[in-house]
Amino acid sequence: xxxxxxxxxxxxxxxxxxxxxxxxxxxxxxxxxxxxxxxxxxxxxxxxxxxxxxxxxxxxxxxxxxxxxxxxxxxxxxxxxxxxxxxxxxxxxxxxxxxxxxxxxxxxxxxxxxxxxxxxxxxxxxxxxxxxxxxxxxxxxxxxxxxxxxxxxxxxxxxxxxxxxxxxxxxxxxxxxxxxxxxxxxxxxxxxxxxxxxxxxxxxxxxxxxxxxxxxxxxxxxxxxxxxxxxxxxxxxxxxxxxxxxxxxxxxxxxxxxxxxxxxxxxxxxxxxxxxxxxxxxxxxxxxxxxxxxxxxxxxxxxxxx
Amino acid sequence: xxxxxxxxxxxxxxxxxxxxxxxxxxxxxxxxxxxxxxxxxxxxxxxxxxxxxxxxxxxxxxxxxxxxxxxxxxxxxxxxxxxxxxxxxxxxxxxxxxxxxxxxxxxxxxxxxxxxxxxxxxxxxxxxxxxxxxxxxxxxxxxxxxxxxxxxxxxxxxxxxxxxxxxxxxxxxxxxxxxxxxxxxxxxxxxxxxxxxxxxxxxxxxxxxxxxxxxxxxxxxxxxxxxxxxxxxxxxxxxxxxxxxxxxxxxxxxxxxxxxxxxxxxxxxxxxxxxxxxxxxxxxxxxxxxxxxxxxxxxxxxxxxxxxxxxxxxxxxxxxxxxxx
Numbered sequence: 001x002x003x004x005x006x007x008x009x010x011x012x013x014x015x016x017x018x019x020x021x022x023x024x025x026x027x028x029x030x031x032x033x034x035x036x037x038x039x040x041x042x043x044x045x046x047x048x049x050x051x052x053x054x055x056x057x058x059x060x061x062x063x064x065x066x067x068x069x070x071x072x073x074x075x076x077x078x079x080x081x082x083x084x085x086x087x088x089x090x091x092x093x094x095x096x097x098x099x100x101x102x103x104x105x106x107x108x109x110x111x112x113x114x115x116x117x118x119x120x121x122x123x124x125x126x127x128x129x130x131x132x133x134x135x136x137x138x139x140x141x142x143x144x145x146x147x148x149x150x151x152x153x154x155x156x157x158x159x160x161x162x163x164x165x166x167x168x169x170x171x172x173x174x175x176x177x178x179x180x181x182x183x184x185x186x187x188x189x190x191x192x193x194x195x196x197x198x199x200x201x202x203x204x205x206x207x208x209x210x211x212x213x214x215x216x217x218x219x220x221x222x223x224x225x226x227x228x229x230x231x232x233x234x235x236x237x238x239x240x241x242x243x244x245x246x247x248x249x250x251x252x253x254x255x256x257x258x259x260x261x262x263x264x265x266x267x268x269x270x271x272x273x274x275x276x277x278x279x280x281x282x283x284x285x286x287x288x289x290x291x292x293x294x295x296x297x298x299x300x301x302x303x304x305x306x
Numbered sequence: 307x308x309x310x311x312x313x314x315x316x317x318x319x320x321x322x323x324x325x326x327x328x329x330x331x332x333x334x335x336x337x338x339x340x341x342x343x344x345x346x347x348x349x350x351x352x353x354x355x356x357x358x359x360x361x362x363x364x365x366x367x368x369x370x371x372x373x374x375x376x377x378x379x380x381x382x383x384x385x386x387x388x389x390x391x392x393x394x395x396x397x398x399x400x401x402x403x404x405x406x407x408x409x410x411x412x413x414x415x416x417x418x419x420x421x422x423x424x425x426x427x428x429x430x431x432x433x434x435x436x437x438x439x440x441x442x443x444x445x446x447x448x449x450x451x452x453x454x455x456x457x458x459x460x461x462x463x464x465x466x467x468x469x470x471x472x473x474x475x476x477x478x479x480x481x482x483x484x485x486x487x488x489x490x491x492x493x494x495x496x497x498x499x500x501x502x503x504x505x506x507x508x509x510x511x512x513x514x515x516x517x518x519x520x521x522x523x524x525x526x527x528x529x530x531x532x533x534x535x536x537x538x539x540x541x542x543x544x545x546x547x548x549x550x551x552x553x554x555x556x557x558x559x560x561x562x563x564x565x566x567x568x569x570x571x572x573x574x575x576x577x578x579x580x581x582x583x584x585x586x587x588x589x590x591x592x593x594x595x596x597x598x599x600x601x602x603x604x605x606x607x608x609x610x611x612x613x614x615x616x617x618x619x620x621x622x623x624x625x626x627x628x629x630x631x
Contacts, residue, residue: 020533024431028440031424034501035443038458041469045461056472104351107344114335119348126355128558128612131362132604134591138368138375139361157358158351189343218451221566225592236453240570243457273461277454284449292442299506300513 046070046274050267053274069271073279078230082238083279085149086217089234093153094213100158101208102201105166106193110179127160133225140226151226152234156216162208165301169204170197207298210291217284239280243273369602375595382598389602398586402603406582409568410560413496418556420504422549425511426541430533441512444505456570459498460485485571488578495571495580510552514545554622558615561607583607 045053049064057063073079107113108120130136136155145151169175175197182192198205220236227233288295326334336342369389371382393399424444431437450458462468463484471481484490518540526536565584572580583603591600 016532020430021432024427025433025436027427028431028436031504032440032443035447035505038462038501039446042458042461054467056467056469056475100350100354103347107348110344113344114341115345115348119352122352123355126359128615129363129608131359131365132601132608133587134597134601134604135362135365135368136358137592138365138379138597139358141375143357154358158354163351188340189347193343193347214449218449220451220453221569225588236451239451239453239457243453243460270467273457277457280454281450284451285446288446288449289442292445295445296441296509299509 042274042277046271046278048271050271054267054270069268069275070279072268072272073275078238079235079242079276081230082233082235085232086235087283088149089152089156089216089219090213093156093216094209096153097157097159097162097212098205098208101162101166101212102198102205104158105163105170106189106197108163108167109170123160123163137225146226147229147232149232151232152216152219152223155222155226156212156219159212159215162211165298166204166208169201169301175200203294203297204301206291207294207301210287210294211298213287214284235280239276242276366601366605368598369605371598373598375597385598389599390606392599393603393606398581401578402581402583402586405579406561406563409492409495409579409582410563412492413499413563414556414560416496417500417503417507418553420500421507422511422545424504425508425515425545426537428508428512429515429541430537441505441509445509446505447502448506450502452564452567452570455498455502456567459494459571463494486573486575488576488580491571491576491580495568499567507552510548511545514548515541518544550622554615554618557618558611560614561611 041058044062045058046069047065047067048058048062049066050069052058052063108116108123110116131139140146140151140155145154178196178200179192182196187196217234218236219234220240223234223237224240227237230238336345365379368379368382370384370386371379372385373379373382428437428440447455463470463482465471465481465483470484474481482490484494522540523536526540531539561583563582563584565582565588568580568582569585569588572585587600587604587607590596590603
């Protein structure tokens with residue numbers, strides 16, 4: 001009797017497991033499709049004949065493949081300049097911000113550092129209370145930083161959250177015991193930080209550079225506020241104009257006399273939009289796919305309180 | 307390695323004097339124990355925060371003054387709460403408040419369960435390869451810039467050529483102007499946010515779930531718990547601390563709706579629902595150059611945010627012993 005019920009339960013639970021497994025798998029596949037299909041569509045739309053895209057006949061495979069959209073994009077000077085600027089902001093900004101974050105996180109991770117508490121409070125306050133848009137604008141303006149190549153490096157500078165993540169990395173056990181050993185050996189703080197800590201902290205260094213680089217690459221709002229000349233404008237500003245311009249022209253479409261030329265322009269613009277989206281997103285996607293582990297690590301470390 | 311002198315001198319120094327003066331204590335810490343190096347390392351960041359965070363805080367006083375950009379702040383006439391009064395009496399006040407709160411809470415309540423459920427499903431799936439693949443795919447939209455995301459929305463939701471409206475057309479419905487109509491703004495905002503952020507936000511919960519002791523699941527299996535019971539009694543309690551922290555942070559930001567995202571999604575026709583604190587502060591301040599008025603609105607928003615955060619944190623401390631500080 002009792003044996004029967006145990007096996008009965010086992011069978012029930014294994015069948016339940018199977019059903020459960022199928023349901024979760026289906027859910028995950030649906031999630032993947034919801035994310036992937038729009039991205040996939042953008043790619044095939046960028047190389048398909050725009051007529052099919054506009055009339056909604058494109059669904060699974062590219063139709064009438066043409067690279068004319070990309071050829072036009074590469075000839076577009078503003079866009080290429082934005083591309084160059086964005087790479088500069090992402091690389092230099094990523095490196096400088098990450099370096100300063102690492103420098104500051106080390107003292108904050110040392111329990112016997114006399115400035116630890118005051119500085120932590122000093123930094124944390126800014127997370128919850130900010131001067132706001134206009135007072136910061138006035139400061140940046142007074143310092144003559146507007147429309148300079150440095151302004152985005154500065155206003156997108158250091159994030160307290162990243163500092164806290166780095167600090168909690170430095171406070172993990174194996175690193176802390178190493179620090180104690182170095183102290184007993186009479187190693188100076190500089191010696192320990194540069195010669196021992198940094199070489200073994202590769203994961204957090206890469207994570208920080210990546211976070212700041214992505215942040216710089218994707219920023220639009222601050223660039224809009226602080227840069228109004230095209231020379232230093234990042235890709236996102238150029239993109240915004242590109243993706244919005246055609247919308248305006250489609251609104252005035254009916255008012256135009258030479259509709260045929262305009263239709264041709266709109267066709268080209270439509271295809272270019274898809275191509276531009278691909279070009280703007282591809283660098284970050286590649287970085288993401290290669291460095292995925294570091295991003296995930298950075299996010300999970302951020303959730304550890306300490 | 308550096309020579310061993312700092313430790314030696316430390317010992318000698320503390321023995322020779324019974325009661326060191328403040329100056330000596332500071333000197334001992336900075337020089338002998340080498341703390342000056344720590345101060346030097348943190349210096350650039352401190353200077354940065356003084357200039358770009360604390361100086362703007364000092365600048366908040368322009369909310370109480372009649373400031374113009376040509377004169378120094380202190381020369382501007384003190385007008386007290388004039389700008390706050392003007393804002394509270396203006397018709398924009400209730401509109402901004404309503405729009406920001408509705409958008410924020412809609413985003414919070416719809417956006418919050420998705421990553422939690424998603425993480426639980428990920429954790430329950432046995433096929434490690436599928437889990438890994440799904441994580442990779444769903445995290446990807448996080449790396450799409452806001453400009454591109456809104457561009458994608460315009461393309462997909464276009465009333466003439468967008469795939470969504472083509473789909474509606476085939477089932478015999480009229481095209482919908484998703485990006486222009488005020489009644490659609492919030493839905494598009496919230497669900498595009500879900501699309502972009504769920505994978506990213508699930509990472510934290512998933513990490514909390516994978517650190518659950520597998521012995522707990524085994525014990526539960528022996529006790530005859532069903533899968534749903536395991537989720538309810540093991541998974542959910544194990545992510546509660548993370549959940550509470552996230553919720554607290556979200557509530558503390560309730561009036562800080564993503565300005566960049568909203569501004570990009572705005573159209574002249576949807577301002578009735580899409581004008582929020584952040585976008586209005588931007589327009590009043592930087593487009594109309596009403597610096598003082600704009601700062602007053604911004605400060606008003608910050609103070610309410612902060613108050614909310616403190617209240618919610620106190621409640622949470624009482625109820626769950628989880629606190630941000």
